[in-house]
Amino acid sequence: MKKFLCRFLVVLLAALTPNILMGLYRLKVRDKLLPFTFNLNNDSMIPGLPHKSKRDTSYVDVVPGDLSGEPLIEHPALLIEDKYRFVNEQPNPSPEILLCGDSFFRSKRDNVSSGLQARINELFNRNISYSLGGAFCSGFKVYNELLKLGEISPPKIIVLEVVERNLGAWKNLSLQLINNETKTVPYKYYGLDFLIGNNFRDINIEWHKNVLLRIGRISNGNSKVINGKKIHFMNNKVTLYERKFLDGIVRELQKTRDILKGRHIELVVIIAPDKETLYPEIFGISSLDTFHDLMSKAGIHNINLRSELSRDPAHFYFNGDSHWNSYATNILAIELKKYVTDNKLLSK
Numbered sequence: 479m480k481k482f483l484c485r486f487l488v489v490l491l492a493a494l495t496p497n498i499l500m501g502l503y504r505l506k507v508r509d510k511l512l513p514f515t516f517n518l519n520n521d522s523m524i525p526g527l528p529h530k531s532k533r534d535t536s537y538v539d540v541v542p543g544d545l546s547g548e549p550l551i552e553h554p555a556l557l558i559e560d561k562y563r564f565v566n567e568q569p570n571p572s573p574e575i576l577l578c579g580d581s582f583f584r585s586k587r588d589n590v591s592s593g594l595q596a597r598i599n600e601l602f603n604r605n606i607s608y609s610l611g612g613a614f615c616s617g618f619k620v621y622n623e624l625l626k627l628g629e630i631s632p633p634k635i636i637v638l639e640v641v642e643r644n645l646g647a648w649k650n651l652s653l654q655l656i657n658n659e660t661k662t663v664p665y666k667y668y669g670l671d672f673l674i675g676n677n678f679r680d681i682n683i684e685w686h687k688n689v690l691l692r693i694g695r696i697s698n699g700n701s702k703v704i705n706g707k708k709i710h711f712m713n714n715k716v717t718l719y720e721r722k723f724l725d726g727i728v729r730e731l732q733k734t735r736d737i738l739k740g741r742h743i744e745l746v747v748i749i750a751p752d753k754e755t756l757y758p759e760i761f762g763i764s765s766l767d768t769f770h771d772l773m774s775k776a777g778i779h780n781i782n783l784r785s786e787l788s789r790d791p792a793h794f795y796f797n798g799d800s801h802w803n804s805y806a807t808n809i810l811a812i813e814l815k816k817y818v819t820d821n822k823l824l825s826k
Contacts, residue, residue, distance in 0.1 A: 566609050567596035572631045573608035574824060575814075578621055579639030580647075582750040582801055583611025597811035608633075615661070616640040616647050623660035632743060635823050637814065638734075639748040642755060642766055643717045645727060652733035704760070707792065709753075712800040716754045716764035724765065728772045735778055744823045747773060747780040748810065753800050755784060756791035779821065781813050 559565050565584060577583050577594060598607040608630070610620050616639060624630040640647055653659070700714040735745045755764040770782040786809055787794045787802070794806040818824060 564608075564610055564612065565593055567593060567599060568605060570595075570605050570608040571629060573606065574634045575607040575637060575818070576621065576630075576633035576635070577607060577609040577611060577637045577639070578616065578618065579609075579611045579637070579748070580616040580641055580644065580750075581611065581613040582641055583609050583639050584613070594807045594811060597808055598814065601811055601815040611639075614647075616644070617651060618654040619659050619661040622654065622658050626658070626660060632741060634742075634826075635744045635746060635818065636738060637746045637748060639750060641750040642752045642764065643713065645717075645719065645749070645769070646723075648727055648730060651730050652737060655734065655737045702760070704757070704792075707797060709792070710796070710798050710800060711754055712752065713754060714761075716758075716761045717752055717766075719765040719769070721768075724769050724772055727769070728776050728778070731773065731778050732776055744826060745779060746814070746817065746823070747778055748783070748814075749780075750802065751784045751787060753791065753795050756788045756795070758788075779817070779823070781810075781817055783810060783813065786813070 558568070560569060575598065583594060593609065594611070595607045595609045599605050610624070612620070621630070621636070625632070638651075700712075701708050701710045702714065703709070731745070731747060738745050749766060749769065751766055752764065754761040755766055758764075766784050767782070770780055770784075773780040783806075787806060794809070795802050
């Protein structure tokens with residue numbers, strides 16, 4: 479029996495050794511892995527809090543379609559990518575206008591030569607804005623984290639954006655501010671990981687993601703031929719919300735607005751229309767205009783871009799992708815400048 483136990487312990491130790499070594503390494507570097515869960519490709523170490531190593535593996539990047547021959551706005555501004563993978567014309571740790579949004583606010587696209595920050599800065603004639611746009615970054619978790627790291631100071635205006643189909647991401651906006659929630663969470667369970675052998679859980683996330691995409695278990699959208707052109711759509715249907723749901727999101731935005739006002743920050747809401755919404759003759763009418771009406775009645779600053787972008791959807795959105803292009807962000811920048819000026823939001 480004693481011989482069996484000794485052999486068992488030797489085999490167990492040999493099996494656990496790689497996991498223990500990986501755990502010791504992570505303990506040594508305080509597990510400084512990803513700054514934000516949306517970015518699965520950047521493994522560079524960054525200063526700051528010890529980070530939770532278990533990433534949000536539910537995020538799957540949407541592979542763009544063919545962007546060749548897509549419209550391009552020429553602009554002298556050269557986009558740069560900071561250590562957090564946010565793309566702007568230039569750094570701005572003290573923005574007056576902070577752009578918090580999803581991938582529609584992220585300017586790193588194959589056919590984009592200038593970002594939203596560049597156009598806003600040009601219109602205001604100074605380095606006034608900064609974009610924290612990234613996939614699944616809509617909300618305040620990234621903003622809270624950068625404040626905690628001392629990388630950014632509170633702005634005068636927060637422009638909050640989400641794509642129409644993901645409106646549910648705003649169900650707990652106010653709690654993100656109240657609880658100071660961040661994208662990454664301090665990780666404390668190294669000892670437990672030693673026991674359960676969980677220190678290799680992040681390996682090959684990108685490979686598994688690509689396999690799932692290849693075998694078609696994760697949808698990458700659909701396409702239709704419109705006026706002789708093959709147009710890529712995400713869902714091939716409009717997004718419809720029940721009135722009860724929309725009322726709940728509006729109440730959440732009111733709470734959020736009041737919290738930010740208490741911190742001397744104005745809130746402006748942008749909803750990026752689903753591409754399907756811009757083709758009502760094909761897909762029908764979505765809930766977008768109803769939602770904007772509800773926000774306006776509730777006293778929430780918002781800018782409705784649907785009407786303008788519907789004039790020529792193929793001009794404002796990539797044909798081979800579900801995102802808008804530089805022509806659309808140019809419209810957004812112009813409308814934002816007008817709205818901020820007309821409502822004197824920078825002087826409040």
